[in-house]
Amino acid sequence: MSALSERVEPFRALLYRGSLSGSLAEVVAPPYDLIGPDRQEQLYQRSPYNVVRLELNRDADRYESSARMLRQWIDDGVLVRASKPAIYFYTQIFQHDGRMLRRDGFVARFQLEEFSHGRILPHERTFPAPKEDRLRLLTATETNLSSIFGLYSGEHADLDLLSAKLRAREPIAQVTDELGIENQLRSIEDAREIATIQGALAQPRVLIADGHHRYETALEYRRQMRAAENNPVALRPYDYVMMTLVACNDPGLVILPTHRVVRHLKREAMESFAARAGEHFTLERFTDRTQFRAALAESRRSALGVSLAGQDTMYLMRLKSPAAMASRLPDAPDEVRQLDVSILHALVFDRIFGLTREAIRTGGNIEYTIDAAGALDAVAGGKADGAFLLNPPSIRDVERVSDAGATMPQKSTYFYPKLLTGLVMNPLTD
Numbered sequence: 001m002s003a004l005s006e007r008v009e010p011f012r013a014l015l016y017r018g019s020l021s022g023s024l025a026e027v028v029a030p031p032y033d034l035i036g037p038d039r040q041e042q043l044y045q046r047s048p049y050n051v052v053r054l055e056l057n058r059d060a061d062r063y064e065s066s067a068r069m070l071r072q073w074i075d076d077g078v079l080v081r082a083s084k085p086a087i088y089f090y091t092q093i094f095q096h097d098g099r100m101l102r103r104d105g106f107v108a109r110f111q112l113e114e115f116s117h118g119r120i121l122p123h124e125r126t127f128p129a130p131k132e133d134r135l136r137l138l139t140a141t142e143t144n145l146s147s148i149f150g151l152y153s154g155e156h157a158d159l160d161l162l163s164a165k166l167r168a169r170e171p172i173a174q175v176t177d178e179l180g181i182e183n184q185l186r187s188i189e190d191a192r193e194i195a196t197i198q199g200a201l202a203q204p205r206v207l208i209a210d211g212h213h214r215y216e217t218a219l220e221y222r223r224q225m226r227a228a229e230n231n232p233v234a235l236r237p238y239d240y241v242m243m244t245l246v247a248c249n250d251p252g253l254v255i256l257p258t259h260r261v262v263r264h265l266k267r268e269a270m271e272s273f274a275a276r277a278g279e280h281f282t283l284e285r286f287t288d289r290t291q292f293r294a295a296l297a298e299s300r301r302s303a304l305g306v307s308l309a310g311q312d313t314m315y316l317m318r319l320k321s322p323a324a325m326a327s328r329l330p331d332a333p334d335e336v337r338q339l340d341v342s343i344l345h346a347l348v349f350d351r352i353f354g355l356t357r358e359a360i361r362t363g364g365n366i367e368y369t370i371d372a373a374g375a376l377d378a379v380a381g382g383k384a385d386g387a388f389l390l391n392p393p394s395i396r397d398v399e400r401v402s403d404a405g406a407t408m409p410q411k412s413t414y415f416y417p418k419l420l421t422g423l424v425m426n427p428l429t430d
Helices: 037-046 062-076 128-141 157-167 191-200 212-228 267-271 273-277 289-299 323-328 340-350 357-362 372-380 395-403
Strands: 014-016 079-081 087-096 099-111 148-152 173-176 182-188 206-210 240-247 254-256 259-262 281-286 303-308 314-319 366-369 386-389 414-416
Touching (some): 062 079, 087 157, 087 191, 099 148, 099 157, 128 212, 157 191, 182 191, 206 212, 206 240, 206 395, 212 240, 259 372, 267 273, 273 281, 273 314, 289 303, 289 372, 303 340, 303 372, 323 340, 340 357, 340 386, 366 372, 372 386
Parallel strands (some): 148 240
Antiparallel strands (some): 014 079, 087 099, 099 240, 148 206, 254 414, 259 366, 303 386
8 A cells, every 4th residue: 555645545444244244224323422321232232243342342341342353353254344445425315404405525534633733623622531431442443433523624616526426426335324314435446536635635624523532532542653663754544543524614514402411400509590590691481392492592692491300480591791701711712702502511500500610521410412302301300400401503603612722611512413333444454
C-alpha cells in the first residue's frame, strides 16, 4: 500500500460477508452509547455475529474477548478485508417532521490532529469513564469498529457533483434499520474521485458532531503508539481514525433536542422551585402536555420546560435577562452563555438543585433522552424526580461555540440519524 500522506485517506475496510454472517440487518447495531442492557441482549440474540459482540462485549474479559472474536470472524471469513483501498459514500434516507430527507457522507481515514491546532474542533465536553473504556477496546482490537461523525465547513461544488454521480451507482451494502432509516454504502476506488475528495477536504475546518470520546481516545492511542515506536516520522495507520464526513450545509442534517431526566432531586429545592426560579425566569404554568410542549417549541431560545414529581403543574420558563448568565458564567463566551442547555445547567441545575458540574460528570443521576413524552412519563410514573425539556440547538449554534474555542455541556446535541455500527470497520494493522 502506498505511504500515507493526505489528511483524508482511503482504506482497506473490513466488511461483513453476507453468505456467512447472514443478512446485514442481523449484524449491524446502533452506536454503543445508545445500547443499554436490554438492547444489548436483543442484539446478542439477533445473531452470533452481531457487531455488538465486538463493540460492547459483555464477557468478563470483555476487551480481550472482543479481540479474540474479531480475529476469529476474520479467520472464518465472516468479516472480509476489502481488496483495494477505498473511500465509502454513506447515504441515509429517512423521514423527519413529515419530510423525506437524505444525508450523504464520505467514510475515510482522517488524520488525527490536536484540538489546539484549530482545524478540528469539539463542541461537547467528555466523560472520563467512556474514554477509558474505548481506549481499552481500541488497544485490544487495533480496529476502529465504528465511525466518528464529522462536519466539514464551506461550499464544495466539486463534491456536490461527485455526490450526484455516486448516488446513481449500485450500493455494495444496503440495509433498512429498525427506525425505518435506509442506509446505503458505495465504494469509491477510482483514483481521480479519491483525489477530488482529498483536495476538497484538505483544508476545511472539521467539527466533531458525534464521537468526541472516540476521537480523544484515538489521540491518546496515537500518543502511546508513537512513544512505543520512538516517535516515527512517517505517518502510520494509528495516526488516522475512521470518520464519516458530512457537509455542514447538508439539507439532511438534523439536530434533535436532548432532554434531561433526573432521578433524584433535593426535596426542599423541589418544593421551593417556583419561588426560586422566579428570580431569573418568567413562569407559565400548564396542566396539558400537548399545550406545554407546543409552547416550548414556539418559544425557541432561552426557554426551558420543567416537570417535577408530585406537582400537577408543568413550567415553561423564559429567561428574563441575559445578565443572569453573564453573572453566573463570567468567564464563558457569549456563544456558550446563550445556549438553552447552559442556562439549564447554570441557573437551574447548579443554582436551584445543587447539581454541580462535577456531580453531573460523575454520572448515575441523570439520563439523557430525545423522547420528551418518555421523560414526562418517568416523572408521572414515579421513576424520576424531574424532567427538563429543551429545544434543539441549531448547527450555527454548534459552529459558533466551537469557533469560540469553547464546548457545550455533555449531551447537548443529538444528530439524527445516528451512524450505524457494522457497515464498515477500519483496521489499524496495515
